[in-house]
Structure formats: C-alpha cells, structure tokens
Amino acid sequence: MLEEEEAGGGFTLDRLRAAWSRRKWLGIILFAVPLTAVVTLVMALPDVYRSSATVLIEGQQLPQELVRSTVASELEIRLKTLSKDILGHSRLQELISRFGLYADLRQGASEGPRMEAAVERMREDVKLELTESQTNRGPQRNTIAFELSYRGRDPQTVALVTNTLASYYVEENFKARERYASGTTEFLRNQLSESKKRLDEQEQRVSALRTRYRGELPQQAQGNIARLESLNSQLRLNNDNQIRLVERRDILADQVAQARAEAGVEPDEVRLQRLKSELATLRIKYTDLWPDIIRLKDEIAQLEKQMALPKPKKPVEEMAPTPQVLRLQEALKSVQTELGLLKAEDQRLRKDVSAYQARIDNAPQREQEYADLTRDYETSKELYNSLLKRYEDAQIGQSMEQRQKGEQFRILDAAIPAYSPAAPRRARLLLAGLGLAVVLGVGAMVLGEILDTSFHSVDDLRSFSAVPVLVAIPRIVTEADASRRRTRFRAACAAVLAGLVLTAGASYLVASENETLTNLLSPPKAQS
Secondary structure, rough: HHHHEEEEHHHHHHHHHHHHHHHHHHHHHHHHHHHHHHHHHHHOOOOOOEEEEEEEEEEEOOOOOOOOOOOOOHHHHHHHHHHHHHHHHHHHHHHHHHOOOOOHHOOOOOOOOHHHHHHHHHHEEEEEEEEEEOOOEEEEEEEEEEEEEEEEHHHHHHHHHHHHHHHHHHHHHHHHHHHHHHHHHHHHHHHHHHHHHHHHHHHHHHHHHHHHHOOOOOHHHHHHHHHHHHHHHHHHHHHHHHHHHHHHHHHHHHHHHHHHHHHOOHHHHHHHHHHHHHHHHHHOOOOOOOOOHHHHHHHHHHHHHHOOOOOOOOHHHHHOOOOOHHHHHHHHHHHHHHHHHHHHHHHHHHHHHHHHHHHHHHHHHHHHHHHHHHHHHHHHHHHHHHHHHHHHHHHHHHHHHHOOOOOOEEEEEEOOOOOOEEOOOOOHHHHHHHHHHHHHHHHHHHHHHHHOOOOOOOHHHHHHOOOOOOOOOOOOOOOOHHHHHHHHHHHHHHHHHHHHHHHHHHHHHHHOOOHHHHHOOOOOOOOO
C-alpha cells in the first residue's frame, strides 16, 4: 500500500515536471509581462502628500444660565453649510489660481471645463473628519474637533493650502454665528415693533372703553354695590333726620305761636304757617280722615277767608315781637334752614342712587364688552413681554458673538509639510502585482494543459487506449533541428524582451505624472 502511494506521488510529480517542461515559457512570459507592467507603473506613479490640520471646537465661554446663545443649529449641520460655502466654486477657484494647483488639468485655462475639472478634483482632495466624544449621560456623542486634510504633489504647498482652508473655517464660522445672531436680533426687533403697534392700538381701545363706561366696568361692580348700599344708608338717615326736624319745627312753631299769643302779637300769616306745618306733620303719620287733620283743615280755611278781608293796619308798637318770640323764631328759622339742606341732600342722594343702580344694571353688558376687548389686549401684552425678553436675550447673545465669547473654532494643530508621501502605497501595490502575475502565469499553464489533448508520452497513450503499444521511437534531433530551435528561441527571447520593454514604456507613460491614477490606486478615507 505504501509503495502504491509513493508510486502515485511520483507519477504526479513527474506529470508536474513534464507540464513545467512543456509550459514553462508560457508561464514565465505571462508572469513577467504583468509583473513588469505593475512594477513600472507603481514605481512611475507620482508621490502624493497629505497634510492635516486639527480645528478645536471650543464651547461657549459664558454660562448658559446667564447668556443663552441665539445660534441653535446643530454643529454638524453648520459644518456642512460651511463646507458648502468654503468648497464652493469661487473660493476653490481663487485657491487654485493663488497656489497654482492642478496645472496639468488647467493648462493655462482660467474658466471653462478644465477649471471645472480642477475644482472638482480639489473637492475630492479635501477631506473633513469629525472627532467625537461620548457623554456621561448615555450613548449620545458630541463633536469636539474636526480634522481637515488636503493632498497634493508639493508638501509645502499642501501644508499652506490646508492651513488656508482651516483659517477659512475659523473665519466663516465666526461670520456665520455673528450673521445668525444679527439676523435673529433683527427678526425679533421687527416682531417686537409690530407687537408694540398692535398693543398700543388695543390699549387705546381699552382706554376709550374705560373712559366711555366710567364706573360701569366689571372691576368696579363691587365698589358700585358698596357705594349704593352706603347711599341707601345715607338716604335712610336723611329721612330720619327730616322727620326729627319736622317734629322739632312743629314744636318750635307751637312755641312761637304760644309766645305770640301770650304777647298778643301773633300775625295771621304766622298762625297760618303754623297750622300748615301742623297739618303737614300729621299727614306724615295719619290719613286725611284723622279728626285733628280735619280740624286743622277747617281752621286753615277760615283763617285764609279772614285774611282775604281788608283789615286796618295796627300800630307798629303792637306788632313788635318780644325777646322770647325772637329767640324762638330764630331757632325755628335754623330748623327750617337745616330741613331745606336735608331735602336738597335727599334729592342728591336719590339722584346718586339712581346713577349707581344704572351702573349695576349695565354691568353685565359692559363686562362682556370689556372681556372681549381685554382678552386680546392681555394676549398681545403677554406676546409683547415674551418678545421683549427674547429680544433682550438676543441682543446679549449678539454681543457675546461679536466679542467671540460664544462657541468658536480654533486651530489646535496647524498643518506641517509631510516628510513621506501618503500615496501611492507601493509595497501593497507591488505585492498585489506579484500575486496577480503568479495567478496569471500558473493559470495560463493549467489552462494550456487542460486544453491540450495530444499525447506526450507512452504512458499517456496506454492510459487512453487498451491497444498494446509495441514500440516507442524517440525524437531524432539533427544538428539542423537544433540550430533552428536555437534561432527560434533567440527570436522569441528578443520578442519577449521587446514586449517587456514596450510594456514597461507604456506603463511608465501611463503612470508618469498621473496623480489621478495615484488617487485611484490609493483611495483616502471616506469623508465624514
């Protein structure tokens, strides 16, 4: 069994040696041609350098509780907006012209398709990568810095372009934040002006309503009720005082009449007035059917008839009142004066009671009108106060941005010229080319053996057919055959060598100064 395995292994090794003997030049050629092309291509590719600048994102320097920033957009969104502006056509065209970039693409052209190609190429060469940190509150991450990189042929120029782009980000971020803050302040100023105008108009309407319905407003209802109660109390007190004064007047009138009667000097006019006062007093308490009232009416009627008749004048001495009569008349006059004042006050109180009662009756209607008007006024006032506070906060935020106390970009690490090229990655490319050449060479040999159906030995024939082989005649090589073989071999070597030279030349022409091919064979990290 062991001998059979060794025989089988030897048979396989012999077949490999035979296949190598037959197909070695095919394998060598298909190995050498791509390897030559790859080596020449990789070694002829131009060096591309990359420089990076780190821009730190500094947070707001003032406490958020004291000053609230008016720039509310997310940092990532603002970075994308800044990138759109900085990597715009005009800005990149200015940089290309300033530093003389992509001369092979532009070839002296300042505008047109060639400049467009250079601008697009520069956009591809500029990369932005965010640096994030995880917060202690959860999986949320915050951007704290970003790395800006640029690649090109000259390391000095690449570093200058990178630092220029980084300074653009710093400047444009400051301008953008100041622009956002100014825009917010201007917007709030306009809104505040319009709100103030509406508030003034509504305040004028409310003031006109208060003036027109003075005393009838809802907030004055309790005061009106209290005032009405006070007026009614005063009116009742006034009536009581009038009754008391009427009684006192009647008493004084009786005393005056009695004093005059005693003195014999009571005139008919005084007696008539006294009787009328007594009648008025009794009518307050009793009806006209009361006996005393009927008696007084008869006396008043008789006295009026008597006074209507002509009478001779009495001597002045007989009509002079006594001191007691004068004193009583003076007291009676004072009571009558006080009674007149009470009656005037009674009229005034009744007028005031009617006015306040009308106010109370009109209060529900005025309350609805006032509520409809003040509802809009209060809403406008709250809106105005809210806008005023926001406007003041926006002014503080704008001042903070102008003084660069808000969030800002700062170049932490400036770009420096690179000492070694970032592309092409020659070691990797050479290893890949070597692997490709080996695969092509071996593959060609295997494929040639598979497609070749001829018999190369007696064993091949015996394994194919059951007919016995009687004799094997070896190849007879003459001197002429050997000479022809050497000639063909030299010609083939020359052809292969020429092909290798042509391949190397073509690869060199393709790769030389071909920065695009370098970028394709060594792609950078994806832009964030």
